[in-house]
Amino acid sequence: MTVVRTSRQIQLAARPLGEPVESDFRMVTTEVPEPGPGQVLVRNLVMSVDPYMRGRMNDVPSYAPPWQLDQPADGGAVGEVIASEAPELPVGSLVLHGLGWREYALVPARQAERVEPVAGLPSSSYLGVLGMPGLTAYAGLFEVAAFQAGESVFVSGAAGAVGSLAGQFARLRGASRVVGSAGSPAKLRFLTEELGFDAAFDYHDGPVRDLLRQAAPEGIDVYFDNVGGEHLEAAIDSLKVHGRVALCGAISLYNSTDRPVAPANLALTIGKRLTLRGFLVTDHGQLRSEFRKAVTGWLTSGDLVVRETVVDGLDQAVPAFIGMLQGANTGKMVVRLAPDPG
Structure with a gap:
């Protein structure tokens, strides 16, 4: 069997400043x-x-290894096996793997997960609601923040891939109030009119602390943090005694060239006996079966709303990535490289 093809790939050419x-x-x-x-x-x-x-x-130490200059970037992708020397992954298999940012990938079988198509859902679902973002939302809310029915929840970056699911998971498991922050009127309508959030605010409209107090006047029990910075400080102010924070991301700081400043009200965590816990989804793989069972049920019943922002073509991957960092997406941002097999 000879299958030799050329493939376009995107490489890292320079390390950014800001x-x-x-x-x-x-x-x-x-x-x-x-x-x-x-x-x-x-x-x-x-x-x-x-x-x-x-x-x-x-090029700094982190939980994920840095991309190397003049080498292809990588990340999650779903594809179809077109040639195989691994009996467990025959030709035609749909696989989830980590060699995205290219049209064709030569993948060790041990680094690919065979996934089954889900009726009515695109293959990109395994990069979103049924994949890493979905499990991140599930693990962060239920295991890291130990959410319980009847509690109030605040989610920052709530219209994004993880936030839009975390808020809905809380609602579906009986939250007394779900509040989200986002960056545009259209996203606020998405949160309240489509996802069922009880309240949402645009963080551009004033101090986040004041906006959160207005949206959750009785305080919050759980904060799912995708943003960090001013949002985290506001949440500490609004959290009730024994409140919990799942520290998932800090996108407000990712492009900053200034030294980050810690929330000025950290002393409140002592008297309120708060728990602030960072987490990585890779530490919660034991929840994968439970998570997919629960989410598949919510999808089948129509109780869970999923939105993707889709761009087409590898040549649009970089603009999509930059746009995602600037908040251009609603729900999961994905780049479609080829049609799903029929």
Whole structure:
């Protein structure tokens, strides 16, 4: 069997100072060899762009290794196996793997997860609601923040891939009040009219502390933090005694060139006996089966609303990534590289 193709891929060309720009990346065409033993050749159908990838552009120690200059970027992707030297992943299999940012990927079978198509859902669902963002929302809310029915929840970045799910999970499990922050009137309507949030505010409209007090006058029990900075400070102010914070992300700081400043009201965490806990989704893989069962049920019943922002073509991956960091997406941002197989 000979399957040799050329594949376009996106490489990191420069490390950014502040906000990334398109010239930090380059498009390169390479030859893709046929798979060897234990490998599969995958035609990528869709790839993910995620906030955590901004940190991978920096050459600093972190939980995810930095992208290397003049080497292809990588990240989540779903594709179809078109050639296989791994019996467990025959030709035609749909797989989730970590070699996105390219059209074709030569993937070790041990680093690919075979996934089954879900009726009515695109393959990109395994990059969103059924994938890493969904499990992040589920683990952060239920295991890290230990949410219980009857509690009030505040989610920042609530119209994004993780936030839009965390708020809905809280509502579906009996939250007394779900409040979200977002960056535009259209996103606020999305939160309240489509996702069922009880209240939402635009963080551009004033001090976040004041906006949160107005949206949750009786305080909050749980804060799901995707933003950090001023949002975290506001949440500490509004949290009730024994409140909990799931520290998922800090997108407000990712492009900053200034030294970050801690919330000025950290002393409140002592008297309120608050718990602030950072987490990585990779530490909660034991929840995957429970998570997918619960989420599939909510999707089947129509109780869970999913929105994706889809752009087409590998040449649009960099603009999509930069746009996502600037808040251009509602729900999960994905890049479609090829149609789903019929």
